[in-house]
Amino acid sequence: MKISREISSVDEKIVLCQLEGDLDISGCNELDAELSSILEAGKFFVMAIMEKVTDISSPFIGKLIECRQQLINKGGNLVIVGLPPDLKKGMLLMGIDKIFSFYNDAHLAYNRFHWDYVETAHPLKLTFPPKLECVPAVRLLISGIAKQKGYSAKDSFRIETIADEIANNAIEHGDATQTEIGLEFYIDRNRIELSIKNKTHLDKADNLKYIINSNKRSSVDEKTFGRGLAMVKLISNSINVAVDNTGTYVKVTKTKEKD
C-alpha cells in the first residue's frame, strides 16, 4: 500500500490523500499517522483518491470510517473519489454508501464540497422565445432544479408558481416586438433568486410598479387580472422591479423554509 497527500490546488481547505495498491490491515497505522498530520495542519476536509487501489479489506474500511468520524467531529468530512467500479460494487453491496459519499472524479467532489460548505450560489441563465407555450418547460426547469438541490416539495412548488407567474407576465405584458425573454436563476443551500428581463412599454412598467408597491390590483384590468403578482408577493420573501431603457427587470427572492 502507498499513501501520499497534498493540499488541493483548487481549494486549500481540502487535502487530497492518494491511496494505491492493496489496502489491508497493515496499512491502518499508516492511515492513522496521515490523519494525525492532516488534523495537526488544521485541515478537516479530505478526498481519498482511490483510482489506483487494487483491493480493499474490511479492517481498512473500518479505519476509513473511524477517520471520517474524527473529521466530522471537527466539522469536516472524508469522501471517496475514483474508486474502481468492481471495488465500488462490493462496497455498495455492504451498504458503505450510507456512510461515505462516492464520486467518480475530483471535480464532482469539489462541486459537492462547495455546495455543502462554501455555500456559493450556482447561476443559471436562460433565454427563451416570448411564447406562452414555453412557460410550462421553464417552470418545470426551475422546480426540477430546486428539488434536485434539496428544496422541499412545498418550496419547489412555490418557486414553480413564482416562475410561472413572472414568466407569463413578461410574455403577456411585454412589448410585441420583443424577440426573447431573459431569465437568471441563482440557487444556494438557503436561497433562490429568480430574475426575468423583458422589453416593456414604460406605461406598463409604471403599472407593474404600482401593483407591487401598493398591494392593489391594476386599475386597467381590475376585474380579470392582477392577482398573480399579489400571490408572488405572498409566497416570496422579496420582489423588486427595475425599469430602464433596456427593459423591465423583475427580481424575486425565496428563502428555504425550515422542514
Added chain:
Amino acid sequence: MKDTSKENNYNLQFPSDLDYIPAMRQFIAEVARSEGYSTKFCFRTEIIVDELCTNAILHGSKGRNGCVILEAYFNNDIMKLCVKDGGGKKVNIENLKRAVYNSKPTADDTRGRGMDIVQMLADELKIDLDENGNTQVNIVKKRNMDDDEPILKPAENQNEGTEI
C-alpha cells in the same frame, strides 16, 4: 398539432454539476413537446441531452466556476442542439472524436457507450471548437412524420345513442 411555423431559439447556461442534468433533459423534452414534436422524439431528445451534458460535465468544464452551454433551435422540421463546454483542448477533442468515430466498447466495459447512442438517435453529429475555444457538439435531429401520434378519431357511430 400546435402551430410551429416560427423558428425558436433557446439558450441555457448552467453550472458544471451532474445535479442539473435531470432538469435540463426534462426542459428540452418539454420544449420539444411544446414545439409540436412527438412523444418518441421528445424521449429520444431527452437521452441525447442527458448524454451530451454528462460528457460535457465529466470531461469538459472542470474548473470551480465551470459551466455548460446548451443551445436549442427548433423549426417545423428539425431540432438542432449544441452543447458547449470549457474543455476545449486538442486532446479532449481528439478523445471525443475517437469515442464517436473509432472506439467500440467491449462487452465488459462499463462506460463509453454514450456517444454511440447519441449517434444512433441523431441524424447528424459534429464535434469542433467554437470561436472562444470551447468544445462544441452539434446535433441535428429531423422530425420523423411516422413518429407523430395519430390523431384519434371517434370510432364510427361511437357518439350516437343506442337505438331503442
